[in-house]
């Protein structure tokens with residue numbers, strides 16, 4: 300099939316590349332000409348395992364191209380995916396201007412039948428608004444007889460495992476109101492589905508809400524476990540035992556039950572807030588989403604307060620090493636990363652900060668530069684921690700987990716660790732001579 304993707308962000312780039320990899324002809328469109336130029340010269344704007352090789356391979360085989368020419372691209376496409384960003388507005392609602400602008404441009408350019416698919420995360424009713432926008436542009440051009448259809452196809456891939464998630468998804472959700480559209484979308488997704496029942500078709504609004512429900516449910520599990528971890532710290536008990544004790548119940552399942560410094564990233568915080576906003580706009584309270592957000596904000600503060608309490612609120616003259624800056628491992632994404640708030644608080648306490656992240660150093664520099672902080676950006680994890688009085692671990696990269704503990708103790712001035720991701724066994728840490736603090740494990 301010939302496919303046009305509007306928006307070369309995380310989702311657009313991964314989706315377009317994976318569609319091309321299964322033999323479709325894909326053109327990825329973006330208004331950012333610099334980005335298109337970079338992609339055409341083989342420079343990939345994001346770090347995502349496996350993506351670069353796949354892009355280069357499909358580009359070379361003529362199945363994938365990058366351009367800013369929407370008119371040309373949709374002229375011979377059957378499907379047009381909208382994969383632009385929906386960043387948060389100040390009031391927590393999703394900014395739909397990029398989505399509606401893409402719809403406007405489609406209406407201005409299209410001259411043949413097209414299936415327009417919203418893949419961006421959009422509040423319920425947006426796909427209908429996309430349809431209205433295209434209709435009004437067609438009317439303005441006197442082309443109201445031109446036919447098109449719309450569908451909603453939310454994406455569930457995770458950063459860091461995006462290619463694997465897309466190639467082998469748990470399920471594919473397709474929202475549409477006409478049988479033939481579902482048939483076409485099923486055909487497109489057949490090579491990814493591996494079994495028929497992985498493709499779930501439904502009405503458009505249900506598909507839009509499913510995306511928010513999935514992210515809010517996962518965020519709820521994390522906030523719930525973070526709350527339980529605080530209970531363990533107060534009353535005794537070990538959150539890791541509780542995680543095993545409930546995760547083995549098939550009805551609960553074992554994933555997304557890790558307590559830590561709170562969830563971050565471009566999705567959970569934004570989508571939980573958008574749900575709260577949608578409730579408010581429609582006159583009811585999304586009580587669970589509100590609580591999930593509140594617990595998450597509190598969790599970052601809980602970790603900082605733990606550091607303050609154990610170090611008597613004074614970091615003056617102390618070197619604090621921070622391992623892990625991105626919002627999670629396997630990504631260079633700093634959006635809503637808990638490290639930003641934690642580092643700011645450590646600086647307020649008078650600490651000299653040295654940071655290291657395996658992938659997010661450049662992005663972290665940009666994000667932290669805004670605040671005008673004096674921070675040492677170390678080239679590797681051992682340099683960051685050399686002569687440090689305290690190590691604060693915020694992202695669960697494997698290389699941190701596999702550190703040689705004897706060597707770590709040797710290079711640090713004082714063997715004190717605050718582990719915001721419960722990466723180490725507390726008993727082993729004590730055995731190695733560390734003062735070790737973590738989340739919900741009573742140490």
Ligand code: UGA
Nearest residue numbers: 454455456457458521555556557559562563564566626627
């Ligand atoms: C999330 C969803 O998992 C994807 O299904 C969805 O497609 C995506 O949002 C999106 O809407 O685009 P992502 O934000 O890439 O994916 O990252 P996750 O792996 O879900 O992690 C989110 C946050 O939760 C991270 O800060 C992570 O450290 C935290 N987390 C995750 C925990 O604190 N505990 C856990 O047990 C799991």
